[in-house]
Amino acid sequence: MTTHKTDVIVLGAGIVGVSAALHLQQRGRAVVLVDRQQPGEGTSYGNAGLIENASVIPYMFPRDLRHLLRYALNRTADVHYRLIDAPSFVPWLVRYFLASSPEGTMRSAMAALPLIKRSLIEHEALIAQAGVPELLRYTGWIKLFRSEASLAKALAELETARGLGVDGTVLDPAAIAAREPLLRGAFTGAIHWPTPGFIPDPGGLVRAYADLFERRGGRVLLGDAATLEGARDGWRIAQPDGALVARDVVVALGPWSDQVFRPLGYRIPLGVKRGYHQHFKPRDNAVLRHPVLDADRGYLLAPMNRGIRLTTGAEFARRDAPPTPVQIARTVPVARELFPLGEAIEPQPWLGARPCLPDMLPVIGRAPRHPGLWFDFGHQHHGLTLGPATGRLLAELMTGETPFADPTPFAAERFS
Ligand SMILES: Cc1cc2nc3c(=O)[nH]c(=O)nc-3n(C[C@H](O)[C@H](O)[C@H](O)COP(=O)(O)OP(=O)(O)OC[C@H]3O[C@@H](n4cnc5c(N)ncnc54)[C@H](O)[C@@H]3O)c2cc1C
Secondary structure, three states, X not given: OEEEEEEEEEEOOOHHHHHHHHHHHHOOOOEEEEEOOOOOOOHHHOOOOEEOOOOOOOOOOOOOHHHHHHHHHOOOOOEEEOHHHHHHHHHHHHHHHHHOOHHHHHHHHHHHHHHHHXXXXXXXXXXXXXXXXXXXXXXXXXXXXXXXHHHHHHHHHHHHHHHOOOOOEEEOHHHHHHHOOOOOXXXXXXXXXXXXXXXXXXXHHHHHHHHHHHHOOOEEXXXXXXXXXXXXXXXXXXXXXXEEEEEEEEEOOHHHOHHHHOOOOOOOOOEEEEEEEEEEEEHHHOOOOOOEEEOOOOEEEEEEOOEEEEEEOEEEOOOOOOOOOHHHHHHHHHHXXXXXXXXXXXXXXXXXXXXXXXXXXXXEEEOOOOOOEEEEXXXXXXXXXXXXXXHHHHHHHHHOOOOOOOOHHHOHHHHO
């Protein structure tokens, strides 16, 4: 049996773990990334590909009665829940609701703002170093509205966003047709957010970042994070031929992070919002130029390299419950009316789980009671966006540099 040594073990090779590994490596640390599968095959594979630097208001729990009643009936496409799993998620939903007051929403927005503003800049640097410029498109994305009420609400949100330094272009139906000639529907208007980046292969981007990490001398190993245990002077993880030991370990396991923090006694309220996707061939070589969110119908179409990816909103269920892709079933017929979608590329939809804390902020920083244990998880709807920026923040904290953003709102202590 052999014991291998390194400076830092990063558990989880999604966008969050790979980005943290790269930032630590840039600061002179010997880093080993450990995952039970290849980099970028977890949640980071299946998202909508948006580097969402325009999304400055977090997705909080709705507080108006109309929305609450709609969701309670469980017939909408944007939100679905598995009633049988209610005991597992209702206590979390109560905390989410409580964190979603207007003041709480603005607190979370202001805390995340420096990370969001940094998000595309950090990706651009890594994309250039990884040599994959074709994986970043500067199209922005379009949010479509079909009712006057939802357009009016969005215009009010646009004003708030403008106050935070983010601008969007309001489109009337003619302007929508000019930008996306093949869309069909009775739209009241749309907002084009021009600044977000679009990644047409999110899993491929994580692989490209992991390749860059390996080219620079980093190692990517298969392993099970659940074998983590304290060792003399640090932490140890099981390997087929023995063990890997490091002084520091980073938990970047996305929705599975509780596998490590719970046995160590941390009661961090990590919940999940599950989400599905499925790819479709475009009919007659139809081209979708931007990712498009059909806001009133609750789904998004994104022109990925693999095909047109339809992604769904949130499903509340146990993380590991069997798939119940009713949101795919409800939205595909509507999406076919919006855009000429051909046959499905995969027989079954993909299922993933957005890792969420009730205040919609990630946990970044040291574990309060275990020296050498660091947290970097809970990136909710914006993990692809925030992975590199939070990787920088974590690496700065671990190496004693001055952090570029105030880390206090992300501390695990906020739940003690
Ligand atoms: C439908 C959908 C659409 C989305 N759209 C967007 C978007 O447009 N823009 C955006 O910014 N974000 C989006 N997101 C959110 C984003 O995808 C996530 O926040 C992000 O992928 C989380 O990254 P992560 O690295 O924390 O987790 P993951 O990518 O899940 O990585 C965690 C890793 O841990 C590994 N792991 C788990 N258990 C173990 C174990 N025991 N041992 C070893 N390894 C283990 C897994 O294999 C996995 O590779 C979307 C999410 C969904 C579901």
